[in-house]
Each structure stands twice: as C-alpha cells, then as structure tokens.
Amino acid sequence: MIQNLNKHERESLHEALAKSGQKITPQREIVYTVLLAQRDHPTVDEVYHRALETMPGLSLATVYNCLETFVGCGLVRQVNHERESTRYCPNLAPHAHFRDESTGRVHDIELPKEILDQLTKILPANFETETIEISFQGRTKSSTQN
Amino acid sequence: MIQNLNKHERESLHEALAKSGQKITPQREIVYTVLLAQRDHPTVDEVYHRALETMPGLSLATVYNCLETFVGCGLVRQVNHERESTRYCPNLAPHAHFRDESTGRVHDIELPKEILDQLTKILPANFETETIEISFQGRTKSSTQN
DNA sequence: ATTGAGATTTTGAATCATTCTAAACGGCTA
DNA sequence: TAGCCGTTTAGAATGATTCAAAATCTCAAT
Numbered sequence: 202m203i204q205n206l207n208k209h210e211r212e213s214l215h216e217a218l219a220k221s222g223q224k225i226t227p228q229r230e231i232v233y234t235v236l237l238a239q240r241d242h243p244t245v246d247e248v249y250h251r252a253l254e255t256m257p258g259l260s261l262a263t264v265y266n267c268l269e270t271f272v273g274c275g276l277v278r279q280v281n282h283e284r285e286s287t288r289y290c291p292n293l294a295p296h297a298h299f300r301d302e303s304t305g306r307v308h309d310i311e312l313p314k315e316i317l318d319q320l321t322k323i324l325p326a327n328f329e330t331e332t333i334e335i336s337f338q339g340r341t342k343s344s345t346q347n
Numbered sequence: 348m349i350q351n352l353n354k355h356e357r358e359s360l361h362e363a364l365a366k367s368g369q370k371i372t373p374q375r376e377i378v379y380t381v382l383l384a385q386r387d388h389p390t391v392d393e394v395y396h397r398a399l400e401t402m403p404g405l406s407l408a409t410v411y412n413c414l415e416t417f418v419g420c421g422l423v424r425q426v427n428h429e430r431e432s433t434r435y436c437p438n439l440a441p442h443a444h445f446r447d448e449s450t451g452r453v454h455d456i457e458l459p460k461e462i463l464d465q466l467t468k469i470l471p472a473n474f475e476t477e478t479i480e481i482s483f484q485g486r487t488k489s490s491t492q493n
Numbered sequence: 494a495t496t497g498a499g500a501t502t503t504t505g506a507a508t509c510a511t512t513c514t515a516a517a518c519g520g521c522t523a
Numbered sequence: 524t525a526g527c528c529g530t531t532t533a534g535a536a537t538g539a540t541t542c543a544a545a546a547t548c549t550c551a552a553t
Contacts, residue, residue, distance in 0.1 A: 224500060224549055245539080260503050265540070283427060284511075286539065297466075299474055308474075316465055320443075320481070323456060328445055330485040335466070339476040370520080370529065391510080406532050411511070430540075432510060 206234050214276065221274040231256050232267040236277060236291045242298075242307040244286040280307060282336060297335035310337065352380050360422065367420040377402050378413040379422070379437075388426055388434040388444075388453040426453060428482060443481035456483065 206214065214233050218225055235251045236243070243251070249264045268289055271277035280288040282300045288307060290298075295317055297310040312335065321330055352360065360379050364371055381397045382389070389397070395410045414435055417423035426434040428446045434453060436444075441463055443456040458481065467476055 222500095226501065226549075228502070258503090262504080262541085263502055266501075279429070281427060281429060283425070284433065284539095287430065297469070299470065299476075302477070310469060310471075313469065316462070316469070319462055319465075320483075323443070323459065323462070324445065324483065325456075327488040328454075328483070328485060329488060330445075330483045331448070332484045334480070334482045334484070336480045337466075337470065337474070337476045338478045338480070339474060342473040342475060372519090372530065374531070404532090408512085408533075409531055412531075430510095 204234070204238060206230065206237070210234075210237060217274040217276045218270075223270060223274070227256065228259060228263050229267050229270065231259070232264055233271065233276070233291075236271075236289060240291065240309075242280055242288040242290050244288055246286065248289065280336075281334075282307070282338070297337065299337040299339065301341050302338060303340050350380070350384060352376065352383065356380075356383055363420040363422045364416075369416060369420070373402065374405060374409050375413050375416065377405070378410055379417065382417075382423060382435060382437045386437065386455075388436050390432040390434055392432065394435065426482075427480075428453070428484070443483065445483040445485065447487050448484060449486050454487075 210233075211230075214230065215225055218229065231252050232248060234255075235248050239251070245261070245264055245268060248268065249259070249261050252259050252264065268277065271289075272279055275293075276291065278290045278292070280290050280298055282288075282298075290307075290309070292309055295312045295314070297312050299308045299310050300306070301308065317333065320333060324330065356379075357376075360376065361371055364375070377398050378394060380401075381394050385397070391407070391410055391414060394414065395405070395407050398405050398410065414423065417435075418425055421439075422437065424436045424438070426436050426444055428434075428444075436453075436455070438455055441458045441460070443458050445454045445456050446452070447454065463479065466479060470476065
C-alpha cells in the first residue's frame, strides 16, 4: 500500500544522507517513504505504525533516530504545536502551518517570499536567523474540508 | 527583591480574573508579580523558584495552575520552542519571539501590524485564525548582549 | 568476495515536563 | 455557623522523548 520511492525521491534521500556523511539503511528508506506517501504531518508514533506494515520489527527508537537524522540533513521539517507530539513534514518549500483546533489537523500554507523578507527585516541588526516558524491556530469553516 | 504589583498591574490582574469568573488568591498575585518582575520568559520551574522566595511552601502544581489560568484569561502568553519547557510572557502587545540558540534566551521582537495583516491574508478564505505564532531561531552576534 | 571500523538498530530502562487525583483549605453567602 | 465551590497541595501517574549497552549492519579498502 505504500509506494516505493521514485528515482528522484530516492536520489534526494541518498544525496542528503551522503552530504552529511550518513549511511543508507532500509529503515531510513522506509521512514522517508512513509513521510512522502501521506503528507499529513504525522507524529513519530503514526510514522512508526505506518512503517511497521512494511517492516514488521522496526523499532520506535529507530523511527526517532531516522526522523532526527532527516531533520539534521534538511530533508524534513519538524512541526511543533503547543505541547503536542512533534509532527514531521517533508515539504521543503517555505511555508507556514495552520492547525485546525477542531480536527487537530495541520495544513501547509504557502508563504510568499516577500513576507519572509519583511519578517527578517524586523529583527535587530545583530540577530542572525537560522529558521523562522510561523504557525496559525484556529478553525476551518465547513465548506470543503481540505 | 520582588516589587509588589503597582496599582495598574493589580487592576489588570483583578479585572482579568473577574472577567472570567475566577478568584483572586495570594498565589496568583505572587505568580503574576514574578512574571512582571523579570520579563525573561521564565519556565514554570523558574517562576516556581522565584515565587518560593516570597511564599515558601507554594507548590509547583499551583504555579502550573496559576499560569494556565492566566493564559486562559489572556493575561499571559505561552512561548513554545521545539520541545523545551514552555515559557511564559506577560507582554500582550503583538510580537514575535527570537530564540538565541547559544544562550537559550528568548527575546521579544516587535511585530508591525501590517505584517500581521498580510499574514492573515495568505490563509484560504475558510480558515479562521485565533492565534498566530512567529518564532525565529538563530544567534545574536556579540556586540550588546541584549 | 572478505574484513574491519564505525555507524545504526534494537530493547528496555530512564528522564522530565506536565497532568491528574484526592484530600485539605479558604472565603463567601445563606 | 454551616455549607458550597473554587483553589491549593502532595504525590502519583502519564506520555513523549532520550539514553545505554549490546547486537547488527554498511561501506570502503583489501
């Protein structure tokens, strides 16, 4: 039920790992595949259970390890909301997150470059940014349940 | 070492509590006082230890309760960064947070209203925002260690 | 193909912030 | 003075995440 990585996806994975001097393992491929297969910002536990179907015996700690590795080499972003479990997102384009309080779901919101630029401008001169996180919290009015 | 609340501060506290039908207690006054006394985004534990000096015997659970109450009635904002302990901030003006990775300190960054406006505009029509959180992560280059 | 060094995975225990529970307390109204 | 209800307290419980140690795997060099 989970497709394999396509050539391009496999390449990004291998490149990213290689670039930061890490090895390719079946576990890492599967965890990455799970992330790409369903871009719904899963928690570690969700990734774990999805991956188990392909690789029974995979351990939770490994999923933690893999995801940490991916974040470390820039393949994946962490999404934190309040004190909830950390979620993971393979969308590398600059974007914000909107958390729907009624469903708990997280949606990606495209982020125009100009806004990002403006944001970095409000910082005092000696502040050097590495990451910017923008998260909305609210509800979606019925209509299309995106 | 910790000043009492001034008239205006005490009023905001009493008003906010009254408005949401909650009682004024010595614990709440002290916790609020601690927050105002040193606006360095303390964790619950930091608030707890500071408050202990004024009220020995205060319990940690109470500090959790008080802070939750304040957040609930809009007196105080939570500041979350990654998976670290939640921090608390009595600055009610719209602002972003900058977390200095080398010191762990969190700085308030004034947020121009126009940027906030622009941000709400990038949301799909049926998304209703309640809160927006913007957090920067990076380092401050020496000079004045603000 | 084989080997060895070093990275990775695994299991289960440990950590730590936060939440929960139940009992004691406090203040206000009848 | 009694009772009600919100608050505080201490300590236990929870739950996500991290850690430790041993087993296993990957990859470059042979």
